[in-house]
Amino acid sequence: MAHVEFLDETLRDGQQSLWGMRMQAGMALPVAPFIDRAGYRTIDLTGSSMFEVLIKYCRENPWEGLDLMVAAMPRTRLRGGMRSNASVTFGVTPDALMDLWMRRLNEHGVRSFWIYDVLFNIDKMLRLAKIAKEYGSEVAGAVMFTLSPVHTDEFFADKAAQLAASPDVDTLLLYDTAGVLEKERLSTLIPAIKARIGGKPIELHSNNLLGISGKSYLDAVELGVTILHTATRPMANGPSVPSAESVAANLELLGHTHDLKLDLLKPVAEHFEKVGKAAGFLVNQYSEYNVLGIRHQIPGGMVGTLKAQLVQHGMPERFNEVLEETAVVRRELGYPGMATPFSQLVGTLAVLNIVTGKRYSVIPDEIIQYAAGFYGETVAPIDPDILDRIMASPRAKEVTAHPPEQPTTAELHQRYGTNDDDELILRALIPGPALEKMRAAGPVKTTYPLLSSPELDQVRRLLAVTNLPLMQVKSQALTLTLRRHCA
Numbered sequence: 001m002a003h004v005e006f007l008d009e010t011l012r013d014g015q016q017s018l019w020g021m022r023m024q025a026g027m028a029l030p031v032a033p034f035i036d037r038a039g040y041r042t043i044d045l046t047g048s049s050m051f052e053v054l055i056k057y058c059r060e061n062p063w064e065g066l067d068l069m070v071a072a073m074p075r076t077r078l079r080g081g082m083r084s085n086a087s088v089t090f091g092v093t094p095d096a097l098m099d100l101w102m103r104r105l106n107e108h109g110v111r112s113f114w115i116y117d118v119l120f121n122i123d124k125m126l127r128l129a130k131i132a133k134e135y136g137s138e139v140a141g142a143v144m145f146t147l148s149p150v151h152t153d154e155f156f157a158d159k160a161a162q163l164a165a166s167p168d169v170d171t172l173l174l175y176d177t178a179g180v181l182e183k184e185r186l187s188t189l190i191p192a193i194k195a196r197i198g199g200k201p202i203e204l205h206s207n208n209l210l211g212i213s214g215k216s217y218l219d220a221v222e223l224g225v226t227i228l229h230t231a232t233r234p235m236a237n238g239p240s241v242p243s244a245e246s247v248a249a250n251l252e253l254l255g256h257t258h259d260l261k262l263d264l265l266k267p268v269a270e271h272f273e274k275v276g277k278a279a280g281f282l283v284n285q286y287s288e289y290n291v292l293g294i295r296h297q298i299p300g301g302m303v304g305t306l307k308a309q310l311v312q313h314g315m316p317e318r319f320n321e322v323l324e325e326t327a328v329v330r331r332e333l334g335y336p337g338m339a340t341p342f343s344q345l346v347g348t349l350a351v352l353n354i355v356t357g358k359r360y361s362v363i364p365d366e367i368i369q370y371a372a373g374f375y376g377e378t379v380a381p382i383d384p385d386i387l388d389r390i391m392a393s394p395r396a397k398e399v400t401a402h403p404p405e406q407p408t409t410a411e412l413h414q415r416y417g418t419n420d421d422d423e424l425i426l427r428a429l430i431p432g433p434a435l436e437k438m439r440a441a442g443p444v445k446t447t448y449p450l451l452s453s454p455e456l457d458q459v460r461r462l463l464a465v466t467n468l469p470l471m472q473v474k475s476q477a478l479t480l481t482l483r484r485h486c487a
Contacts, residue, residue: 001255002221005041006244007203007229010272011069012044012081014235017207017299018282021053025065026445027279031271032072038268039259041227042112042138044079045069048087048101048429049340055430059441063108063422068444070109077138079112080105083340084124085375087429090341090366092374092404095127097428100409102128104421106135114173116142118337119376122162129168140173140203141166143193146297147180148335150380153192164197171227172197176206176213177339178297179287183219190223203227207239207299211287214242218250232265234273238285239299245269274450295327297338298347306347313355325350332386333370334378345370360389368399 015023035043051062070078086093087101102113113132115125129139141163143156156174163169172193174181181189193202202225206213217228229241236243248260276283298306306323310316329350336342345366353359369375371382371390382390390396413419416427426435472481 001257002224002226003257004221004251005227006039006248006258006260007042007044007079007205007227008035008038008040008231008244009044009205009229009241010035010231010235010268012046012050012079013205013207013229014231014240016047016050017239018235018285019276019279020281021050022058022279022281024054024058024060024445024448025068026448027272027275029068029072029446031268032069034264034268036073036075037261038264039261040076041259042077042079043073044081044114044229046078046105046110047081048083051426052429055426055438056434059438060444061438063426064444066108066110068446077112078110079114079138079140080110082113082115082128084115084117084121084128086341087425090344092369093428094404094406094412095124096407096409097412097425098124098128099131100412100421101425102131104425106132106137110137111135112138112140114140114142114175116144116173116175116339117376118144118339118342119379120144120159121376122159125163126166126168129166133168138170139168140171141169142173142175144337144339145174145176145181145189146178146335146337146339147294148331148380150335151337153189155379156189157192157196160193161196164200169200171201171203173203173205174225175339176204176216177299177337177343178293179207179209179213179216180294180297181206181216181220182212183216186216186219186223190220190225194224201226203229205229205241208237208242209239209287209299210289210293211237212289214246214250217242217247218254221251221254221256232269232272234269234276234283236285238282238287240285275448278448278450296323296330298323298326299338299343306351309348309351310355313351315355318354322347322350322354325353329353332383333367334380334382336370336379341366341375342370360386360393363390363393363395365395365399368393368396372400372403374404 011023011028015021046066054060054062054065082102085098087098115128117125125141132139143160160172164172204217204220204225206216208214228247230236230244230247231241233243233245244260245265248258248262251258273283307316307319310319310322326347330336330346333346336346345364348364349367352362356362368390371387413424416424418424418427
C-alpha cells in the first residue's frame with residue numbers, strides 16, 4: 001500500500017478551469033486558513049495569466065492579493081506556475097523578464113514551482129529552476145502529456161530523464177491537460193518514466209474532461225505515483241481536476257494512506273459553493289466520456305473561449321465542426337501539445353478556418369512565429385503544404401524579420417519607465433489604461449458578498465441567457481430594470 005500526498009488546485013487550476021481565473025483574493029481569504037491546515041503537501045496558487053485577468057477584468061492588484069494569500073497560509077508550501085519562455089499573452093518573453101518573474105514570486109513568498117514548456121525547451125526550464133533554488137524553493141519539472149503518433153512512452157521518458165538529471169528538479173510532474181490518460185497507457189508510460197528519473201517522486205495532474213481522471217489517479221498510485229493534484233469538490237471535475245474528497249475516499253477503500261484532514265475540507269467546499277453561485281460561476285461540475293475529446297484534446301478552459309468566438313461570428317451551432325477542425329489543424333502543425341500557448345493558437349486557427357470558409361486564409365502572427373521556430377523546435381514536422389501556406393501569408397515576411405529580442409533587465413526598466421521590479425512585471429503584462437483602472441478601484445477587498453436568495457438566483461439565470469442590453473422584470477409588487485454594463 002502507498003502513502004499518497006495531495007496538492008491542492010482549488011485556488012489555481014480549479015478556478016482557472018471553472019471561473020476563468022476570476023477568483024479574487026476576497027473570495028478565498030475567509031477559508032485560506034482551513035486550506036492551509038488541511039494537510040496538503042503544496043497549494044498551487046498563482047501564475048502570470050491569473051495576474052493578467054485580475055488586472056484587466058477584476059481591477060485587483062495581483063501583487064497585493066498574492067501577499068494577502070501568502071500571509072493567510074503560512075504552514076503550507078505555495079506554488080506558482082511558469083511557462084519557460086513566456087509570461088505575457090501567447091508570445092515569447094525575454095529571458096531577463098522570465099528570470100525577474102521567478103525572483104519576484106520567490107520574494108513574495110512562493111516556494112514551489114511547476115515549470116513547463118510544451119515544446120520541451122529543457123535548457124530554459126532548467127535556467128529558471130536554478131533561480132528558484134537560490135531561494136531554496138521546490139521545483140517540479142513538467143512533462144506535458146498529449147496523445148499523438150510522435151508522443152511515445154520513449155519520447156516522454158527521455159524528456160523526464162533530462163529534467164530529472166538536474167539537481168535543481170525535485171519532482172517530475174506528469175500533466176494531462178485533456179484528461180485522456182487511461183490505465184492501458186499509464187501501465188507502460190509510468191514504468192518507462194520511473195526507470196529514467198533516479199527515484200524522484202512523480203506528481204500527476206489530470207483535468208477530468210472525460211470523467212475518467214479519478215480512476216486514472218488510482219491506477220497511477222498502483223504504478224508508483226505518490227503526489228496527486230485535486231481540488232475541493234465545488235471547484236473540481238468537468239474541466240478541472242478530480243475532487244480531493246472523492247480521491248481520498250477511494251484511496252482509503254483501496255488501503256492507501258494520506259495526510260488530508262477531511263473535516264477541514266467541508267467548510268472550504270461550502271464556502272466556494274456559495275461564492276461561486278453568488279458570482280455566477282461554475283461549481284459542482286461533471287463530464288461524460290466523449291471520443292471526440294481524445295481527438296482534439298482541447299483543455300477545459302479553452303472550450304468556453306472557442307464557443308465565445310463562434311458566438312461573436314454568429315455561428316454557435318458550428319462548435320462540433322470546430323472541434324473536428326482542431327484535431328486536423330493539430331496534426332497539420334506537427335502535433336503541438338495542447339497546453340498554453342498552443343491550445344489557444346490551434347483552437348483559434350480552427351475557428352478562423354471554419355468561419356472564413358477557406359482554410360488558412362487568415363493566419364495569426366503567432367502561428368507564423370511557431371512555424372518559424374520562435375517557440376522552439378516542433379515535435380514533428382509541419383505538413384509541407386501547410387508550412388508553405390503559412391510562410392506565403394501576407395504577414396510572414398514582417399513577422400519572421402523580427403525574432404524574439406533579448407533585452408537586459410536594465411533595458412526593460414528603461415523601456416517601461418520604472419525602477420520597481422514588481423511594477424515592471426505589471427507594465428510588461430498589461431497596457432497602461434488597465435493598470436490605471438486597477439489602481440482607481442482601490443485596495444484589494446478581503447471579503448466577498450455572499451448575497452443570495454431565490455429571487456436573486458432567478459435574476460442571475462435571466463442575465464445568463466439574455467444578450468440584450470436592457471431587461472425589465474415585472475411582478476405584482478415589483479418592477480426591476482437591469483442594464484448590462486460593459487467595462
